[in-house]
Amino acid sequence: MTEIPKEEYLFKCTSACAGCSSSLVLRYVLKAAGPDTVLVMPACCTSVIQGIYPNTAMNVPVYNVAFAAAAACASGMSAAFRAAKKSTNVIVYAGDGGTVDIGIQALSGAFERRTDFLYICYDNEAYGNTGMQRSGATPTGARTTTTPGGKPDTKKDIDRIVEAHDPPYMATACSAYPHDLFKKVTKALSIRGPKFIHVLAPCPPGWRYPTEQTVEMGKLAVKTGMWVLFEREYGKVTINGPSRAAMIKPLPVEEYLGPQGRFKGISREAVDALVSLARRNAKRLSLEEEGVC
Amino acid sequence: MxxxxxxxxxxxxxxxxxxxxxxxxxxxxxxxxxxxxxxxxxxxxxxxxxxxxxxxxxxxxxxxxxxxxxxxxxxxxxxxxxxxxxxxxxxxxxxxxxxxxxxxxxxxxxxxxxxxxxxxxxxxxxxxxxxxxxxxxxxxxxxxxxxxxxxxxxxxxxxxxxxxxxxxxxxxxxxxxxxxxxxxxxxxxxxxxxxxxxxxxxxxxxxxxxxxxxxxxxxxxxxxxxxxxxxxxxxxxxxxxGRSYGFTDDYQCEDADVVVVSMGTLGKEAEVSIDLLRKEGIKAGSMRIRWLRPFPKLDLKGRDVVVIDRDYSFGYGGILAEAVRSTCRAEPYSVIAGLGGQEVTYDDIAGFIRGRRPGEESWFGVTPDV
Amino acid sequence: MYEIRIHSRGGQGGVTAAKLLALAAFRDHKYATAFPFYGAERRGAPVVSFVRIDESPIRVYSQIKKPDLIVVLDNSIMDVVDVLHGLRPGGKVLLNGTLPHDMKGFQTLSVDLTTIALRLNLVVAGSPILNTPVIGALAKMGIVSMDSAKSAISEMFSDDRNVKAAEAAFQELVL
CATH class of the missing domain: 3.40.50.970 (Thiamin diphosphate (ThDP)-binding fold, Pyr/PP domains)
Incomplete structure (x- = not known):
């Protein structure tokens, strides 16, 4: 098992909600990144969790920047550090809204320009910081405050959008699998150029499940095949262990959707749409891994 | 070089x-x-x-x-x-x-x-x-x-x-x-x-x-x-x-009875208007604002002021004119000119100064049929 | 102040001619400004450029309304533009080539810049280069000195055929 450093860069007693999995994600990201790291953070849950001036819950510098601007800000920061011969890690830590919606132009630009940085999108599938409004990453059928009848549209596939930029490294991860996440962040930071890690981060108040089930919820997402853990290194896809198992014998999707209040009353059609999308995605990744496409 | x-x-x-x-x-x-x-x-x-x-x-x-x-x-x-x-x-x-x-x-x-x-x-x-x-x-x-x-x-x-x-x-x-x-x-x-x-x-x-x-x-x-x-x-x-500029670029302002206030290239062109007007016996001067922020202290006391705004705040007025009005307690003749590259010549500027109507606003080129 | 208006078509070099002329005047220790009127023109559309030359600093930015000299690099423009508009009484016109038009009594000179350019094979993307020979013609007219004209051309262009073209125009222009 991977040795995880004891040093903590995210202090205790933050203002995160009970059962917040994104804090867990950040904890492992920072353990992997170490002290020579700057976080660039657009508006998101973590920009509140980090603390109110003059306090900070982070033991690395955090640069807060406007919602749409994180990847561009990181571009400038990385260019300046590299010009000064510093190898400081520049990590964008952004939510799904700041990534797939308002921040996507800056993200695309930074990847196209081969910016040397790591972009982490922690995905709780809605605008969590402002009380769960729909985002482009909200899945079909999920109720949010702006889709009270369930989202009619499909979750935007940001991974395929990022893939189109041909980054040297990209991966998915999930808060329930911290070792996998730790390894992926470590690997990403060993590679020069633009890297992307998309982390599913279940959200108890937003998804409406009991706080103590936050790790279980992440595991169910993977075990039902609704979230696939994979990495793409220089274009070569590897599907990671837990998802490989789920592809052979997935748990029924109801085990994942059932405990979540946001899916209460979801239509059969919406469930079918979710399952069919997940299966299509898994099949495409499998074929890619086999080198078929 | x-x-x-x-x-x-x-x-x-x-x-x-x-x-x-x-x-x-x-x-x-x-x-x-x-x-x-x-x-x-x-x-x-x-x-x-x-x-x-x-x-x-x-x-x-x-x-x-x-x-x-x-x-x-x-x-x-x-x-x-x-x-x-x-x-x-x-x-x-x-x-x-x-x-x-x-x-x-x-x-x-x-x-x-x-x-x-x-x-x-x-x-x-x-x-x-x-x-x-x-x-x-x-x-x-x-x-x-x-x-x-x-x-x-x-x-x-x-x-x-x-x-x-x-x-x-x-x-x-x-x-x-x-x-x-x-x-x-x-x-x-x-x-x-x-x-x-x-x-x-x-x-x-x-x-x-x-x-x-x-x-x-x-x-x-x-x-x-x-x-x-x-x-x-x-x-x-x-x-x-060997070159200096200051907060404002003042041209023949010392003894001027009327000062035209403007910014940018219009402020340079205005100097030529001053030469024309001086030949006519009108004691005019030009003050070209360089620093808008911080806004400079302007000495316009006791003179007529004509402000040329190459900008506008709708429902309010020329932005420079308003700044001059509030900081100098002046009643400028506010001319809105040069919008979107509108041609404004030194002859035109001389005309603004000659025909000034303190306290009023005028849009250059705007006639009842526009 | 001496004011010049240059008429050309986009891509023929009228804008560069204005800049070359200003640079030459500047090398004559005079003050000069050169600027085109920028519209939404593309290649081939009529373009107007302005040059002012004076003994003292030039503070005027507005377009030239009453030029002392009008330069026409492409005579076909005269079919669509009143090139003589605003020309001062006693003002001059310099044309490229022959004199097919009624110049309303203004003193008009002409030199075949296109032929000079073609003779020296000064052609870029199929178009003969007119902006360097015209400076030679303007030097002959005394607008700038020939030394400064040549030095301005060499500062902006490394190909010495440009200076040769200016010299040819200088020789061929009959005052």
């Missing part, structure tokens, strides 16, 4: 000599030549900057912000819609106390599409905490760009500076340009709050009502302190290179 250059090329020449570590910019007419020239300098090795060809102006300013907070010197250039597109980050740069220098080539806003000179673009950024200076010649564009870095980076200022030049009428005109040997005029930048991974801090985190206003006041305090800094840097520039 003595040569001829356009306003855009003069800005690029100054930037080349200052050699910022990071330049991030997005092309827009009529600023394009600045970006192209800088890209050329970087490509041929004359300029060692990291040049980031961003995908938008919002990202241009964001990239400058990210670079600047590491302690790097940064530059960008834009115009018109580009400036407005980066508006959010323009605020962020000032609030973050980052000494970014930006050239803005003044251009009108759409619709209708118009690529010619107007000041409404930068006027809409006047409350963002940036220092703003407006230039009127190619030489002044070059000199002011050099000084802008010194002023922005001064420890008593640490605010960004916007150098404004009129689209086409200055950005694309060829005039003489004397470049200088900078020597140690621009020392290395030492940003006191630069990111230091050994001393981790939060930059711009959530700040409550009990603290936020203190940061706002601190911007204003520095804005006020910048007055002395501008004076001292201009003095040093004069001692080293």
């Amino acid at each position: 003595l040569t001829i250059a356009t306003g855009n090329k003069a800005v690029a020449a100054a930037v080349k000599q200052v050699s910022p570590e990071v330049i991030a910019a997005y092309p827009i007419t009529p600023q394009t030549e600045i970006v192209e020239q800088i890209a050329e300098y970087v490509t041929n090795g004359e300029l060692k900057s990291q040049y980031i060809p961003v995908e938008s102006e919002h990202s241009a300013m964001a990239a400058c912000i990210g670079a600047s907070i590491t302690g790097a010197r940064t530059f960008t250039a834009t115009s018109s819609h580009g400036l407005l597109y980066m508006h959010e980050m323009v605020n962020w740069a000032a609030g973050g106390r980052l000494p970014i220098v930006m050239a803005n080539v003044n251009r009108a806003l759409g619709p209708g599409w118009n690529i010619w000179a107007e000041h409404t673009d930068s006027m809409q950024e006047r409350d963002t905490g940036w220092l703003q200076v407006y230039v009127s010649t190619v030489q002044e564009a070059y000199d002011t760009t050099l000084m802008a870095f010194r002023i922005a980076e001064h420890n008593d200022v640490l605010l960004p500076v916007m150098v404004n030049l009129d689209g086409f009428s200055l950005s694309h005109i060829n005039q003489s340009l004397e470049t200088v040997d900078l020597g140690d005029f621009i020392p290395p930048l030492r940003l006191p709050h630069a990111i230091d991974v050994k001393n981790p801090r939060g930059y711009g985190p959530l700040t409550g009502p009990e603290d936020y206003f203190k940061f706002r006041w601190d911007i204003e305090r520095s804005m006020r302190d910048s007055v002395k800094v501008i004076e001292s840097i201009e003095n040093e520039f004069f001692r080293r290179f």
Whole structure:
């Protein structure tokens, strides 16, 4: 098992909600990144969790920047550090809204320009910081405050959008699998150029499940095949262990959707749409891994 | 070296000599030549900057912000819609106390599409905490760009500076340009709050009502302190290179009964009107405002004032006229002229002065049938 | 102040001719400004450029309304533009090539810049280069000195056929 450093860069007693999995994600990201790291953070849950001036819950510098601007800000920061011969890690830590919606132009630009940085999108599938409004990453059928009848549209596939930029490294991860996440962040930071890690981060108040089930919820997402853990290194896809198992014998999707209040009353059609999308995605990744496409 | 250059090329020449570590910019007419020239300098090795060809102006300013907070010197250039597109980050740069220098080539806003000179673009950024200076010649564009870095980076200022030049009428005109040997005029930048991974801090985190206003006041305090800094840097520039400009460029104002107040190239053209009027026996003078922020103290007591605004605040008035009215307790004749590159000649300006109606507003060229 | 208006088509070099002329005047130790009127023109559309030359600094930015000299690089423009508009009484006109038009009594000179360019094979993207020979013609007219004209051309262009073209125009223009 991977040795995880004891040093903590995210202090205790933050203002995160009970059962917040994104804090867990950040904890492992920072353990992997170490002290020579700057976080660039657009508006998101973590920009509140980090603390109110003059306090900070982070033991690395955090640069807060406007919602749409994180990847561009990181571009400038990385260019300046590299010009000064510093190898400081520049990590964008952004939510799904700041990534797939308002921040996507800056993200695309930074990847196209081969910016040397790591972009982490922690995905709780809605605008969590402002009380769960729909985002482009909200899945079909999920109720949010702006889709009270369930989202009619499909979750935007940001991974395929990022893939189109041909980054040297990209991966998915999930808060329930911290070792996998730790390894992926470590690997990403060993590679020069633009890297992307998309982390599913279940959200108890937003998804409406009991706080103590936050790790279980992440595991169910993977075990039902609704979230696939994979990495793409220089274009070569590897599907990671837990998802490989789920592809052979997935748990029924109801085990994942059932405990979540946001899916209460979801239509059969919406469930079918979710399952069919997940299966299509898994099949495409499998074929890619086999080198078929 | 003595040569001829356009306003855009003069800005690029100054930037080349200052050699910022990071330049991030997005092309827009009529600023394009600045970006192209800088890209050329970087490509041929004359300029060692990291040049980031961003995908938008919002990202241009964001990239400058990210670079600047590491302690790097940064530059960008834009115009018109580009400036407005980066508006959010323009605020962020000032609030973050980052000494970014930006050239803005003044251009009108759409619709209708118009690529010619107007000041409404930068006027809409006047409350963002940036220092703003407006230039009127190619030489002044070059000199002011050099000084802008010194002023922005001064420890008593640490605010960004916007150098404004009129689209086409200055950005694309060829005039003489004397470049200088900078020597140690621009020392290395030492940003006191630069990111230091050994001393981790939060930059711009959530700040409550009990603290936020203190940061706002601190911007204003520095804005006020910048007055002395501008004076001292201009003095040093004069001692080293023999040229000076001041907060306003005054022409025959001492004994003037009437003073025309304007900005940019119109302010230069106005001097020719003054010569005409003096020949007619009218004691007129011209005051060209250079620094809009911090706004200078104007001595206009006891004279008639004509203000030419190449901008407008709808439902309120000419923005410069309002500034003159409120800070000088004057009743200016407010002329709105030159919008979207409207031709305004020295004859026209002389006409504004001759036909002045203190306290009234007049739109040049607007007749009942317009 | 001596004011010149240059008429050309986009891509023919009128804008560069204005800049060259200003640079030459500047090398004569005079003050000069050169600027085009920028519209939304593309290649082939009529373009106007302005040059002002004076003994003292030039503070005027507005367009030239009453030129002392009009230069026409492409005579076909005269079919669509009133090139003589605003020309001062006693003003002059310099044409490229022959004199097919009624110049309303203004003193008109002409030199075949196109032939000079073609003879020297000064052609870029299929178009003969007119902006360097025209400076030679303007030097012959005394607007700038020939020395400064040549030095301005060499400062901006490394190909010495440009100076040769200016010399040819200088010789061929009959005052």
